[in-house]
Amino acid sequence: MTAPQQQKLKVKGPVVITANRLRDGAVVYRTAENRWSTAIDDAAVATTAEQAKALLASAAGDGIAAVDPYVAPVELGPDRRVLPGNLRERIRVHGPTFELPGI
Amino acid sequence: MYRYDDFDERLVTERVAEFRDQVKRRLAGELTEDEFKPLRLMNGVYLQLHAYMLRIAIPYGTLSSQQLRMLAHVARKYDKGYGHFTTRQNIQFHWIKLEELPDAMADLASVKMHGMQTSGNCIRNITTDQWAAVARSEVEDPRVWGEILRQWSTLHPEFSFLPRKFKIAITAANHDRAAIKVHDVGLRLHRNEDGEAGFEVLVGGGLGRTAFIGKTIKPFLPKRHLLSYLEAVMRVYNQFGRRDNIYKARIKILVHELGAEAFAKEVEAEWEKLKDSALALDDTSIAEIARRFIYPEYDASPGDDQSELNATLAANPKFETWYKNSVARHRVAGYEIVTISLKPEGKTPGDATAEQMNAIADLADRYSFGEIRVGHEQNLCLPNVRQRDLFELWRGLDEIGVATPNVNLISDIIACPGLDYCSLANARSIPVAQEITRRFRDLDRARGLGRLHINISGCINACGHHHVGHIGILGVEKNGEEFYQITLGGRADEKAELGELIGPAVPYGDVVDVVEDIVETYLELRANPKEIFLETVSRVGIEPFKERVYAAR
Numbered sequence: 001m002t003a004p005q006q007q008k009l010k011v012k013g014p015v016v017i018t019a020n021r022l023r024d025g026a027v028v029y030r031t032a033e034n035r036w037s038t039a040i041d042d043a044a045v046a047t048t049a050e051q052a053k054a055l056l057a058s059a060a061g062d063g064i065a066a067v068d069p070y071v072a073p074v075e076l077g078p079d080r081r082v083l084p085g086n087l088r089e090r091i092r093v094h095g096p097t098f099e100l101p102g103i
Numbered sequence: 104m105y106r107y108d109d110f111d112e113r114l115v116t117e118r119v120a121e122f123r124d125q126v127k128r129r130l131a132g133e134l135t136e137d138e139f140k141p142l143r144l145m146n147g148v149y150l151q152l153h154a155y156m157l158r159i160a161i162p163y164g165t166l167s168s169q170q171l172r173m174l175a176h177v178a179r180k181y182d183k184g185y186g187h188f189t190t191r192q193n194i195q196f197h198w199i200k201l202e203e204l205p206d207a208m209a210d211l212a213s214v215k216m217h218g219m220q221t222s223g224n225c226i227r228n229i230t231t232d233q234w235a236a237v238a239r240s241e242v243e244d245p246r247v248w249g250e251i252l253r254q255w256s257t258l259h260p261e262f263s264f265l266p267r268k269f270k271i272a273i274t275a276a277n278h279d280r281a282a283i284k285v286h287d288v289g290l291r292l293h294r295n296e297d298g299e300a301g302f303e304v305l306v307g308g309g310l311g312r313t314a315f316i317g318k319t320i321k322p323f324l325p326k327r328h329l330l331s332y333l334e335a336v337m338r339v340y341n342q343f344g345r346r347d348n349i350y351k352a353r354i355k356i357l358v359h360e361l362g363a364e365a366f367a368k369e370v371e372a373e374w375e376k377l378k379d380s381a382l383a384l385d386d387t388s389i390a391e392i393a394r395r396f397i398y399p400e401y402d403a404s405p406g407d408d409q410s411e412l413n414a415t416l417a418a419n420p421k422f423e424t425w426y427k428n429s430v431a432r433h434r435v436a437g438y439e440i441v442t443i444s445l446k447p448e449g450k451t452p453g454d455a456t457a458e459q460m461n462a463i464a465d466l467a468d469r470y471s472f473g474e475i476r477v478g479h480e481q482n483l484c485l486p487n488v489r490q491r492d493l494f495e496l497w498r499g500l501d502e503i504g505v506a507t508p509n510v511n512l513i514s515d516i517i518a519c520p521g522l523d524y525c526s527l528a529n530a531r532s533i534p535v536a537q538e539i540t541r542r543f544r545d546l547d548r549a550r551g552l553g554r555l556h557i558n559i560s561g562c563i564n565a566c567g568h569h570h571v572g573h574i575g576i577l578g579v580e581k582n583g584e585e586f587y588q589i590t591l592g593g594r595a596d597e598k599a600e601l602g603e604l605i606g607p608a609v610p611y612g613d614v615v616d617v618v619e620d621i622v623e624t625y626l627e628l629r630a631n632p633k634e635i636f637l638e639t640v641s642r643v644g645i646e647p648f649k650e651r652v653y654a655a656r
Contacts, residue, residue: 023130024200025154064132067150086583087531088522092152096523098534102184102456 009049009056014074016043016082017055018092019066027092028066030059036066040082040093045074104167104474105250106395107215114257115212118219122146123205130202145225145263147193147218148204151524157199158221159211160228161477163235163249163273164192168464168473173214175460181207186460188445188453190479190517190568191270192230193221197524219257224265226256226337231273231281233478236398237486238276239434242292242300245275247393248329251384254392255330262337266344267352269337270309277597282479284308284317284599285571287354288336290329301325306336306366307358310565314601315355318363320370326389328374331382335374339366399472399487401435415494422497424546428508430493437490441471443483443500444507444515448540451533452518453481455505462503470496479568481517482510512549513557513622514540517568521561521578522585528561530578530585530611535559538615552622555636558593571595573637574621575602576614585611591621591648592640605649609656617652624651 017030021038028036029043037043046052052071059069073085084090091097122142129139143149147158159174166174174194178186181203182196189195199207211217220228229249236244252271256262262269272281275292283289289305302324308317324332336354343361345351358366416423431440443463446452455463463483467475470492471485478484483505488496500506509515516539519525521532536559543549558572562579569575575590587609590602609617622636624647629639640648 020150020154022136023202025150027153063136064130067136087585088152091523095153096533097531098451098523098537100183100185101451101454102178102458 009052009071011046011049011052011071012073013085014045014047014076014082015052015071015085016040016045016074017052017059017069018043018072018089019059019069022063022065022067030055030069034058034062036062040074040084043074043082045076045082046071104165104397105162105246106397108395111215115215115217118146118217119205119208119212122208126201126205141223144222145219146208147221148199148201149222151197151526152522153524154198155201155204156524157196157204157207157218158189158193159195159216159218160221161192161194161216162253163229163231163246164233164477164479165235165246166475166477167214168467168475170214170216171460171464171467171475173211173216175457175464177207177210178457178460180210184458185454185456187451187520188455188477188481188483190481190519190566191228192233192477192479193228194477195520197520222268223263224267224269225263226252226259226265226269226271229253229256229271229273230286230479232276232279233476233484234276234280234431234440234486235476237433237435237438237440238278238280239432240277241434242275242294244393244396245273245281245290245292247389247396248273248290248292248326250392250396251329251389252333255333261341265337265341266346267349267354269340269354271333279595279597279599280478282568282571282595282599284597285310285314285568285595286317288333289317293323295323299325302329304332304336307355307363308599309353309355310568310570311353312350312563313353313356313359314565314570315359316599316601318358320363320367327384327386328378330384331377331380332370332374334382335370335377338373339369343369399474401438401487402489404437409490412490412493419494421501422494425497425501425506425508426493428512428550429506429510430488433487439488439490439493441485441488441493441496442478442510443485443505444510445482445505446509446515446540447504447507448514448544449537450540452516452536455483459503459505462499463505466496466499469499479517480515482515508546509549511554511556512546513543513552513555513618514549516540516557516559517572518559519561519566521559521567525561525566527564528578529563529580530561530587532559532561532567532576532578535576535578535587535611535614539618542615542619551632552625553632553635555622556594557618568595569593570601571599572602573640574618576618579608581608587611587614587617589617589621589652591645592637594637603645605645606653609652613656616655620651620655621648624648
C-alpha cells in the first residue's frame, strides 16, 4: 500500500491532519491552535484542499513533536463529533480490532 | 547455543550507546526525521500505526532461556506484556516508546540481543531450520554456517546500502523447514557423490509483489568457498540491481530479467577474483566457530522404556493427542523434539505473553538444556526433551495455554500483523486467522483434514507468506473495504510452489466460509483419507474448488 504520506492530496469530504507523537509514537491530531492532541475530537477539520494544505504545512513544520503528518478522512457525527473516516483510521483511534494478549 | 565473544559484546554495547545518543539528538530536535529514520531502521525500529515497533533478531532461531526471560522482561517493562514471533525468526514488540528504546536495547544487549539486520537494505537476520542439530536427516548443524554468515554480513560496509533488503536461509536436512526456495539466497547443505558436504546455492526466490521460486545457480559449492561465492553474488547484485524502482530492486527481479544462467555467469566471473582471497575459509576458522556452539550432553544410556510412555499415553488421552501432534523424533534415542504451538484458538498467531515466555524459559531449563528454538511458522520448539519428561512438560505447557495440538493443522496459521498494527497493510490478517481457528476449533475435525497450512498476509508485501500457503489469503483494499484473494496449492518446503489464484477477491465477512467451502470440496474429492490437501489440489487442479467457492457467491 502506498502510505498516506506518499499519496496525492485529495479532499473529498472532511479531513484532519494526523501523525505519530515523536517520543512514544502515540496517534495525534493537529488542532486549530496548531498543537497536537491525542483526542480526535480536538482535531481541526478541513473541508477544502487549501485548508488541509495549510494545516499540513503547519504540522510538517513541527517535526520535533510529531512524525510523518498526513491528511486523514473523517466523518462528522450528528453531534459534530469527529469520527475516523476509514478502517485504518478507526484502528489508529481505537487500537487493534481484537483483545490484546496479556491484558 | 552459540557463545558470543568479547567482540560481539562490544559491538552490541557500542551500538546501544550510539543509538542512545541518536535518540537524544532526535528528541532534542538536532536530527530531523529524514536524518533519524535510516538510523532507527538500522536498529530494527519502525514506526507503525499506533506506536514504534522494535524488531529483534534471533539468529538462526536459537534462543537461550536467559534470552527468552529477557524478552519477557522487555515485554513487561517497555511494552504491553507480550511479543510477536515473526516469520523470519525475529520477535517484535509493537508498543515501544522511542524515549525508552535505548534502555530496552541496553537490557537486550546484556544478553547479546539486538535489532541489527532486522530492517533496512542490508543482509537480514540469517535464518535456518528450527530443528538444526536435532533433525534426523541432517548433514551437519546449519547454524555454524548461519553464524559464519552473521559474522561476515554484520555491518559489512559493502552490503549496508544494497538496492533492497536481502534474506538468506539455510537448511541441512532432507525436509526444508527454512523455506530456502523463497529467499533471496537459499543454501542447501548436502553431500555430493563423493560424500563431501557442500552447498546448493539458489538465488532469486522471494514473495512480495512479484513472487518467484529460487533458481539453482550452483549445485555444489565446497564449504570453504561459501563466503567468497556469496560475496560474488552480492557484488553482482550491488552492481546490476535496480535502484530506480523500489518494486524492481530485489535480486529476484535481476535474476528474472537477466536469466539465472547469465546471472550465474556474472557471479562465476566475479568469484574467480575472490575465490582464493582472504574470504576462503580454512578448516581452523570453521572449527573455531563450530567450537563456540555448546551442544547438550545427552545421556548415553539406552533410550527410555517405551512401555512406560505408552502407559502414560494410554491413561491420558489429551496428552496422547498432543504427543501425536507436537512431538517429533530426535536424532538421539531417548530424546524428542517438541513444537510449542503459539496458535491457540481465537488468539494471534505467534504472540506470547511475558508470563508464557518466562514459563517456557523455566520449562526449557528443566527439560531441554535451557534452549528454545523459533520457527518461521511462528511456533517455538524445545529441541532436546527426554522422552520420560514429556508428560510433565506437556502439563507445564498446557497450564500456560501453549499445548494446543494443532501443529501443521488448519488452525496452525501463519499470519502477518496486518492492518491492526502495520502501516503498510491494506487489510487485517489477525482477525481472519482468529476466526478460522474458531470455526475449526474441533480438533478431531482438524485432524481429519490432515496437514493443511493457511498463510495470511495483509498486503502484497507478503510477510504472512500467502503465496506458499496450501491455502493462501491476501488482503487487498477495494473502495475502502477489505477483500481477500485466495490462492491454492502453494508450499514452502523442498518442493516449493506458488499458489494459484482461484478468482476474484471475496469480502472480509466471507473468508471463513470460503475456507470452509474449500475444505469441504477437498473432503469430497480426496482419493483417500491419506491424500493430503496439497496432493488433492495437485491432482485435480483448482477448478473444482473455484466452482464451489463462486457458485455460492
